[in-house]
Amino acid sequence: MNNVLSDLEVAHLLADAARKAILPHFRSSDLSADNKWTKGFDPVTIADRAAETAMRDLLAQHRPEDGVWGEEFGRVDGASGRLWVLDPIDGTRAFLSGTPTWGVLIALSDDTGLLLGVIDQPYTGERFIGAGGMAELVARQERRALKTRATQTLDHAILFSTYPGVGSADERAGFERVSETVMLTRFGMDCYAYALLAAGHIDLVIEAGLNAYDIQAPIAVIEAAGGIVTDWRGGPAQLGGRVLAAANPTLHKAALELLRVTPE
Structure with missing residues (x-):
């Protein structure tokens, strides 16, 4: 080397x-x-x-x-x-x-x-x-x-995702439960949404169907900025799939409880 x-x-x-x-x-x-x-x-x-x-x-x-x-x-x-x-x-x-x-x-x-x-x-x-x-x-x-936001409740949170139709019917239902609770939902930002989360401008990114190369760099940046990234069951997200990125553990826990989907 x-x-x-x-x-x-x-x-x-x-x-x-x-x-x-x-x-x-x-x-x-x-x-x-x-x-x-x-x-x-x-x-x-x-x-x-x-x-x-x-x-x-x-x-x-x-x-x-x-x-x-x-x-x-x-x-x-x-x-x-x-x-x-x-x-x-x-x-x-x-x-x-x-x-x-x-x-x-x-x-x-x-x-x-x-x-x-x-x-x-x-x-x-x-x-x-x-x-x-x-x-x-x-x-x-x-x-x-870079430092993630300290927002503590979903009703004050800003949520991003790339596509309005997030995954399967069950996955969309889980996403919509979070979307209906947060202050604002926006779509279409691709990896830039994760950058905005790390920079302290938004609070959540929720997506499904990701590949490892879609999420590994965002995980490293967000975690270094104080955020948390897991799958929709709270496990590792390094290989992609369903991903929940949150500005802090409190928001992550609240969003995770609403997502509730069957195993991948």
């Missing part, structure tokens, strides 16, 4: 490379997408593939013994027991639509759990980082620590 650079420095290199690969394609007139689903629409663009390729090339240079798991090119385990988990564009539908709520997700874990996470928004220049128990926003004209 090349230890000249720290893991966080490598993560910054990856995020910088992804920005460089993605931004020329954002809001370009000739941007198109392939559909990865036979039913429905799960797009992938040249920018997704270019960004993941750029990050994998850097990992091959700086962390050749580590494993890599990316959305577009799959998983390759390494000799070190460490794993970089990459989502080159989380929110490709948003990317195609020209909205700046997509982001680059980078996480690193070993057998002890998550070591770091990055949520990067190339267009706005915001980078949300969680590592070593510290969370930070690094932006073009701002650098500050």
Whole structure:
């Protein structure tokens, strides 16, 4: 392993490379997408593939013994027991639509759990980082620590999710019980919702059907900022599925009691 650079420095290199690969394609007139689903629409663009390729090339240079798991090119385990988990564009539908709520997700874990996470928004220049128990926003004209909100009751909470139709009928019913209780519910933010939670602007994110590469970086950032992320039964969410992210344990407990769904 090349230890000249720290893991966080490598993560910054990856995020910088992804920005460089993605931004020329954002809001370009000739941007198109392939559909990865036979039913429905799960797009992938040249920018997704270019960004993941750029990050994998850097990992091959700086962390050749580590494993890599990316959305577009799959998983390759390494000799070190460490794993970089990459989502080159989380929110490709948003990317195609020209909205700046997509982001680059980078996480690193070993057998002890998550070591770091990055949520990067190339267009706005915001980078949300969680590592070593510290969370930070690094932006073009701002650098500050991240801290989740102290909201104690659901009726004062702001809830986000990507899709109004959250999962199955049982999952939607659980989500709606929370949504009917909170002060405000908004949709469509992809990974940016998790960044807003870590930054202290919202209180809850509830989603279903996630993959590991959708959630590992947000978990690292939110937990470093003081929040909590689990599945809908209070267990680990590192592999995705149903996810509940909350600004603090009190809100998490209240939302968990309302979600109440059958096992996955």
